[in-house]
Amino acid sequence: MKAPFAIFLAVVAAALLSMIVYGMRGSGRDADAERKGSQFLMGLGDFLVHWFMWALTPVERLSLRLGLTPDFFNFAGLLCGLASGFLIGAGWLEWGGLAIALGGIADIFDGRIARARKLTSPYGTFIDSTLDRFVEVFAFLGFVVYLRHLPLGPFLATAALAGSLLVSYTRARGESLGVTCKEGLMQRAERLALTFLACMLDAPATGSAGWTPGTLVGGVLALIAVGTFITAAHRTIWISARLRDTSRK
Helix, strand or coil, X not given: CCHHHHHHHHHHHHHHHHHHHHHHHCCCCCHHHHHHCCCCCCCXXXXXXXXXXXXXXXHHHHHHHHXXXXXXHHHHXXXXXXXHHHHHHCXXXXXXXXXXXXXXXXXXXXXXXXXXXXXXXXXXXXXXXXXXXXXXXXXXHHHHHHXXXXXXXXXXHHHHXXXXXXHHHXXXXXXXXXXXXXXXXXXXXXXXXXXXXXXXXXXXHHHHHCXXXXXXXXXXXXXXXXXXXXXXXHXXXXXXXXXXXXXXX
16 A cells, blocks of 8 residues: 555544544534635535634644744645645656645645734735645646546646636636625635545546546546536626626616
């Protein structure tokens, strides 16, 4: 068994155990996630959101004690994103998946640390969202390179990248015009979870099914591509309708 996959199984086992503890303790909903309106799977995965924030609480407290800043996590996430693209492109999918996961955790902490230390600012909002796009681009470019042996592999990776950027752009453009739209199924949390799982599970899934390596990754990227284009189209229509209504008043 490869080391990264063994780490993945250990993390899954620890996560399931911690979910049981979380449920038995009756731990409440995370206040910061509530204020931010964090969602997963359009609200269907709210249990996972609040459990995950609870599980990360010890690390958050340690980070605050150590005086780690939001920028520390912003640039740690950027480095993880760069590493994920390189590792995936080199064919080390499992290590690339772990880098994706670490980058996602860093992205959670930059905002939470900023809010906990009352350091939120336009600079922080800009650098956070902008570096997130860099991180996604790095990872998807890695998929473009890795999937070059599949007939539609690079196309699927490029389509997933394009759709992801459109989802972010429609929200950012709407907010610049005074309309906030966070709706949609294939947001960043869902994309991170899917790409992470695809990296970790591709080898065992394709090996047991006798498929070409990368087939599962390609299928997941196709799902992301379709989901992101639908989400971007939904946001475009939703924001346009509200801007039209505003202009008529």
